[in-house]
Amino acid sequence: MRLIRSGAQFAVQVFGGPLVKHHRPSVDVLFRSVAQVAGRNAWGVIMTGMGDDGAQGLLEMHQAGARTIAQNESSCVVFGMPKEAIKLGGVDEVVALTHIASRLPRSIEGAR
Numbered sequence: 001m002r003l004i005r006s007g008a009q010f011a012v013q014v015f016g017g018p019l020v021k022h023h024r025p026s027v028d029v030l031f032r033s034v035a036q037v038a039g040r041n042a043w044g045v046i047m048t049g050m051g052d053d054g055a056q057g058l059l060e061m062h063q064a065g066a067r068t069i070a071q072n073e074s075s076c077v078v079f080g081m082p083k084e085a086i087k088l089g090g091v092d093e094v095v096a097l098t099h100i101a102s103r104l105p106r107s108i109e110g111a112r
Contacts (some may be wrong), residue, residue, distance in 0.1 A: 002033035031057025040065025059090030
């Protein structure tokens with residue numbers, strides 16, 4: 001998956017590709033494309049999950065100026081993915097699952 005832009009519109013495109021860290025689709029691929037296409041206009045959230053898929057991509061989003069959030073350990077079923085993103089330094093805030101939506105801008109909360 002990757003983010004694409006057509007004028008003022010953004011969309012996620014699903015495509016076949018190689019496994020990335022044993023995953024297809026890969027969160028790293030998606031987040032990397034968000035960093036490149038949307039940069040500081042994006043928000044990234046990484047939540048409960050095993051392994052480190054998404055950690056490098058979230059760091060790239062963070063470095064491109066996006067705001068980034070990770071779910072905290074106490075509210076995760078598996079803290080692997082958020083833990084790795086935090087360890088890499090790609091996270092602005094670490095919050096409980098129940099508080100993630102309130103940290104996002106209102107224009108994102110109602111998006112579908």
